[in-house]
Amino acid sequence: xxxxxFARYPSLEDRTxxxxxxxxxxxxxxxxxxxxxGARVAxxxxxxxxxxxxxxxxxxxxxxxxxxxxxxxxxVDALRATLAEAAERLGTITVLVNNAADDQRHKPExxxxxxxDDRMAVNLRPMFFAAQAVAPGMKAAGGGSIIxxxxxxxxxxxxxxxxxTAAKAAVHGLTRGLARDWGxxxxxxxxxxxxxxxxxxxxxxxxxxxxxxxxxSSQCLKEKLxxxxxxxxxxWLAADDSRMCTAQNFLVDGGWANA
Numbered sequence: 692x693x694x695x696x697f698a699r700y701p702s703l704e705d706r707t708x709x710x711x712x713x714x715x716x717x718x719x720x721x722x723x724x725x726x727x728x729g730a731r732v733a734x735x736x737x738x739x740x741x742x743x744x745x746x747x748x749x750x751x752x753x754x755x756x757x758x759x760x761x762x763x764x765x766x767v768d769a770l771r772a773t774l775a776e777a778a779e780r781l782g783t784i785t786v787l788v789n790n791a792a793d794d795q796r797h798k799p800e801x802x803x804x805x806x807x808d809d810r811m812a813v814n815l816r817p818m819f820f821a822a823q824a825v826a827p828g829m830k831a832a833g834g835g836s837i838i839x840x841x842x843x844x845x846x847x848x849x850x851x852x853x854x855x856t857a858a859k860a861a862v863h864g865l866t867r868g869l870a871r872d873w874g875x876x877x878x879x880x881x882x883x884x885x886x887x888x889x890x891x892x893x894x895x896x897x898x899x900x901x902x903x904x905x906x907x908s909s910q911c912l913k914e915k916l917x918x919x920x921x922x923x924x925x926x927w928l929a930a931d932d933s934r935m936c937t938a939q940n941f942l943v944d945g946g947w948a949n950a
Contacts, residue, residue: 834877886944
């Protein structure tokens, strides 16, 4: 489907956006879409090669060449330093997209304390500390938009990854608490919860014949979800068009979780 059919948001031009997990999958689509809107985009990922390739590709096509830094989000100090660098080089960050996650499968019987803590350190903890780091700048700027990524996995009682589903269920609690705390400063905080999105990782690891049947039987809309279906909602939540939307959980799942 041609990109010309979709919305352009003048309020996103020259706005500084920071995206976690931006080198591949949904994150890469988010980075690409913001760059196409004329935003100043910084993004991080543990996948250094993929991130460098994407930044290089977009550099010659974008109003502002994206800034990429390799970062393991389990290292909160490194995340803070990268956020500070992005703000110094590109301007105050007024859009934060907490997209990074790892939905590695694991059995509850085999989950250790160390593994549980590591999953929280990947899927939940960086969201809070990234938000904490950008909040002063957003307050000084008169507002901003923080978009935390959840998942429908816990809503549909998915098994086989209890630490992941627990973290994703907690994301919306974090969203609602921060929305209340920072609403007086004009900072909006929302959750985006995707369904089963056809990223390269999902297609390679888990979308088999049974998965195809599950999608067809569970979604109201009988089409596959792709990364741009999610990233276009993120654009709207970052833009001024959604200025009175906060503390909400927006599902992009083809109608699965509510079917």
